[in-house]
Amino acid sequence: MEKSSVCVIINPVSGTESKKNIPEEVASAFDQTQFDVVIRITGYPGHATEIAKQAVKNKFAYVLTAGGDGTVNEVAKALVNTDTVLGIIPFGSGNGLARDLRISMDSEKAIQTILDGNVRTIDYGSANGHIFFCTCGVGFDAFISDKFAEEKKRGPLGYVRNIVEGVIEFRSEEYEITHDGGTLNERAFLLTCANASQYGNEVYIAPGADMEDGKMNVSILKPLNPNEIPQTTLQLFTRNIDKNSKMISLLTSSLTIKRKKSGVLHVDGEPVSTGKEIEVKIFHKGLKVFAPKQVEEKPPKEKENIFTAITRWINV
Ligand SMILES: Nc1ncnc2c1ncn2[C@@H]1O[C@H](COP(=O)(O)OP(=O)(O)OP(=O)(O)O)[C@@H](O)[C@H]1O
Incomplete structure (x- = not known):
């Protein structure tokens, strides 16, 4: 043979x-x-x-x-x-x-x-021709990916330092967002297109995302007040961010994002410079990957002790 x-x-x-x-x-x-x-x-x-x-x-x-x-x-x-x-x-x-x-x-x-x-065949996405498998996005997550790309030392602690510094430096932008069901205009802290449910490190930006449904979950988080940051952070770790009152969640197969100026877009956490208009599409079942057989997900925990969430994350 x-x-x-x-x-x-x-x-x-x-x-x-x-x-x-x-x-x-x-x-x-x-x-x-x-x-x-x-x-x-x-x-x-x-x-x-x-x-x-x-x-x-x-x-x-x-x-x-x-x-x-x-x-x-x-x-x-x-x-x-x-x-x-x-x-x-x-x-x-x-x-x-x-x-x-x-x-x-x-x-x-x-x-x-x-x-x-065991092989799974999963969807993938494209944002202005840049292919992604997990997430792509504009706003705070793209801003952080750009900062992290400069980081000499990789690992979770580098992310934390960049996020803390980034919250102070970052300014939110306005977007015109066209999805399968219509168009909306929103100022957003971040706008993420998710094929997978998380950014990595068990930080869930789109808890309901399914990599085999032919669609992306779009998470639009409106600008936050400083007192909303701890609760929002906890919801990201506990798979409850879709319950945040500042969150708009969409399910769509394609998306057009228009913004006032060109800038950074992140594609699976790597920054790329792109124009004012971003076309995002999902391609159904295009990648074969070895993965354990799927088991039914436990429902998101309504309440998880912040200490448990943080220690789980530090130990990942
Ligand atoms: N020899 C190399 N020298 C410098 N950079 C490299 C080299 N080989 C690959 N790279 C780049 O290293 C970057 C970081 O790699 P990767 O994203 O896999 O690690 P990470 O950022 O630590 O993990 P994660 O993306 O899961 O957070 C990639 O953008 C890749 O292009």
Whole structure:
């Protein structure tokens, strides 16, 4: 029988954990009589896309990533609408797609999920041609992604520092938003288009999002008063943000955002500069990815102790 080829793409700068054992862990997990395993280390931003495109061209069966959402995005966009299956070994700061797919943060268990062979075919989105799998958006989250991109040290503490500084610096903007059901004009703190329900780190901006429904959940959070920040933060962690009185939630297959000036847009947490008008679309079931079988979600907790939520997040 012909062997299947597996390409493992490792981003050496993502997250904070060492990836030095990954080549050995993957090589020993795959039966060498059935699989040819090739290990590649990325050397610069965008390199993962080049490697993944080449792997698709060479008919690799699987492309595995050891990195965060930025690396997953770079790899997965080369795999959409092909037969090559993505495997995720989470090594990022947020790991939003892996968490939403219920992939373990433990590399050994994540590799086991790949070996178990359950494949899900999920939707993906495009914002002015930039492909995303988790979320894209404008406003505060895009502003933070731009600040975080400058950060030398990755990891959750860098995010926290940027968020605290960002709340003081950030100014909300007005948007004209056209969705499947009409048009609205809103000044918003943030406007997020969600294929997956979270940004990463179990921060849920669209708790009801389903990666296989052919639609995006749009979360428009109106500007907040300072006294509303603690409650809103807690609702993000406890999957209750859709109950916030400043939140407008939409479900749509396409969206046009118009704003007064061009600026930053984030795509899976990576900032890109774009124009005044942003076209966002969802493509149904375009990416094959290894993930555990879906289990029914527990309903969001109405009340979760803030201390529990914060300690859970610090320990993620
Ligand atoms: N050798 C490299 N040197 C510098 N940057 C790189 C290199 N290889 C990849 N990159 C870039 O590193 C960036 C960060 O990677 P990634 O998003 O995977 O990690 P993260 O930001 O820590 O995790 P997450 O996105 O889950 O929060 C990506 O934008 C990618 O393009």
